Amino acid sequence: RETTGETDEFGFPVRYNWAAEYRGAAHVVYGHTPVPDPEWLNRTVNIDTGCVFGGRLTALRYPEKEFVSVPAKEVYCEYAKPMYRDATDTEQTAQQQHDDLLDLQDVTGKRIVSTRLQTNITIREENATAALEVMSRFAANPKWLIYLPPTMSPPETTTEPGLLEHPAEAFAYFRTQGIP
Numbered sequence: 001r002e003t004t005g006e007t008d009e010f011g012f013p014v015r016y017n018w019a020a021e022y023r024g025a026a027h028v029v030y031g032h033t034p035v036p037d038p039e040w041l042n043r044t045v046n047i048d049t050g051c052v053f054g055g056r057l058t059a060l061r062y063p064e065k066e067f068v069s070v071p072a073k074e075v076y077c078e079y080a081k082p083m084y085r086d087a088t089d090t091e092q093t094a095q096q097q098h099d100d101l102l103d104l105q106d107v108t109g110k111r112i113v114s115t116r117l118q119t120n121i122t123i124r125e126e127n128a129t130a131a132l133e134v135m136s137r138f139a140a141n142p143k144w145l146i147y148l149p150p151t152m153s154p155p156e157t158t159t160e161p162g163l164l165e166h167p168a169e170a171f172a173y174f175r176t177q178g179i180p
Helices: 094-099 125-138 167-176
Strands: 003-007 013-015 028-030 044-046 056-061 066-071 111-113 121-123
Touching: 121 125
Parallel strands: 028 044
Antiparallel strands: 003 013, 056 066, 111 121
């Protein structure tokens, strides 16, 4: 289903925002609906920057993920609705707008994730559930993290004045266990 069945104030069909729910591993590059600037959202990007309407012809250089564009030679057809944002507009990108919405399906159940630091990290369902509870109560937005590091028991109480814990005690414990 591509449209909602409704029309906007300009008479165009309102398109379903499938990219907001896309969770595939593949990158999807698409067009047909002009946008002011290409923006990544969940590994999808619309590169139709309205060349026929006097905008730009845009391409994606891959694997670099760089956009290359040239201005349209002329306006071949007038567009019925405004496409370009005000230059002073400081709206968030589509990805930024969706980054503060946590989809529970993204973080529950057994997951195998890859990061730039390590590939194929298996997260068991029970660990994901416990981590989500801890992170939702006491920590930063999980989407800001590369991965949630494994937890460890707190170190012995420090002798440093004014502190409850200090990394020195944790490192000392690891040294006693033969970990340099």
